[in-house]
Amino acid sequence: MFTHFKSDSLRNLVIAFGSLFNNIYIKRYESSGAEKESMRIPLAYGNKEKYLRRIDEGGSITNEDGTVVQMTLPRMSFEIQNVEYDTSRKRNTMQKLTSQYSGDDSKLHTTYAEVPYTVNFNLYIMSKFMADGLQIIEQILPYFTPEFTVTINPTSLAQTKMDIPLILNSIDNEEEWEGDYDTRRSLTWTLSFSAKSYIYGRIANNERIKRVMATLFDGGVPAGTTSAAATMVDIGVTGPSGASSDVSNYSPLITLRNWGSTAGNIDINGDIIT
Numbered sequence: 279m280f281t282h283f284k285s286d287s288l289r290n291l292v293i294a295f296g297s298l299f300n301n302i303y304i305k306r307y308e309s310s311g312a313e314k315e316s317m318r319i320p321l322a323y324g325n326k327e328k329y330l331r332r333i334d335e336g337g338s339i340t341n342e343d344g345t346v347v348q349m350t351l352p353r354m355s356f357e358i359q360n361v362e363y364d365t366s367r368k369r370n371t372m373q374k375l376t377s378q379y380s381g382d383d384s385k386l387h388t389t390y391a392e393v394p395y396t397v398n399f400n401l402y403i404m405s406k407f408m409a410d411g412l413q414i415i416e417q418i419l420p421y422f423t424p425e426f427t428v429t430i431n432p433t434s435l436a437q438t439k440m441d442i443p444l445i446l447n448s449i450d451n452e453e454e455w456e457g458d459y460d461t462r463r464s465l466t467w468t469l470s471f472s473a474k475s476y477i478y479g480r481i482a483n484n485e486r487i488k489r490v491m492a493t494l495f496d497g498g499v500p501a502g503t504t505s506a507a508a509t510m511v512d513i514g515v516t517g518p519s520g521a522s523s524d525v526s527n528y529s530p531l532i533t534l535r536n537w538g539s540t541a542g543n544i545d546i547n548g549d550i551i552t
Contacts, residue, residue: 283480285433294430304413326402352405359398367394392476403467422446433478445472
């Protein structure tokens with residue numbers, strides 16, 4: 279049961295969430311209104327406490343010339359807060375999903391139905407100036423009303439993409455300014471999100487069904503027996519082999535085998551006579 283597998287369901291969701299906020303800029307202006315500078319806000323995965331501690335401890339990076347470099351603000355980070363099972367989106371557990379095996383059309387990827395989980399994220403915005411923090415917030419909030427939908431490939435099995443609703447639950451602001459006037463100011467905005475996502479189980483590789491045989495039994499054939507095989511419907515397909523094959527490239531083969539004693543017929547037990 280608990281064998282190793284790797285579906286990347288959560289990893290792909292984390293990447294999709296982070297990619298929403300990795301291209302945010304702020305601009306600063308002169309008193310005349312002319313643009314002074316444009317800055318892209320760095321984004322990383324991690325807890326805000328790690329970055330706030332680096333700010334409190336001062337510079338932690340030393341250049342080759344001995345200059346101590348302090349971490350700059352503004353910046354953003356995000357993390358998974360918790361993962362919760364969502365009973366309202368549960369599907370039939372025994373339902374199977376399939377997709378074509380890459381490189382071999384005779385095989386299929388199969389897995390059971392996806393399991394619904396709500397993944398809660400926190401996005402942290404840390405800035406030194408209120409104006410910078412407000413600029414970043416204003417570039418995010420208009421897209422969440424309070425829901426924004428992202429489209430992802432949740433796992434390598436899925437050939438079609440899946441829409442994942444991202445819901446903005448709350449926005450909190452915290453200002454840390456303790457000590458004397460030399461203490462560095464830090465403003466932290468916390469945006470809480472819920473992603474209505476799914477997690478997939480182990481993906482198995484199975485052979486594609488290309489032939490089906492159904493034997494029909496008729497009582498009283500032959501005389502003296504209570505039941506015997508009377509007819510077999512033998513259905514198969516023919517077509518090319520290889521990754522480029524499509525359903526339209528296959529042709530059905532239907533063979534009707536009757537009870538008898540010659541080659542190609544079936545015997546009393548339903549076995550093909552050779």
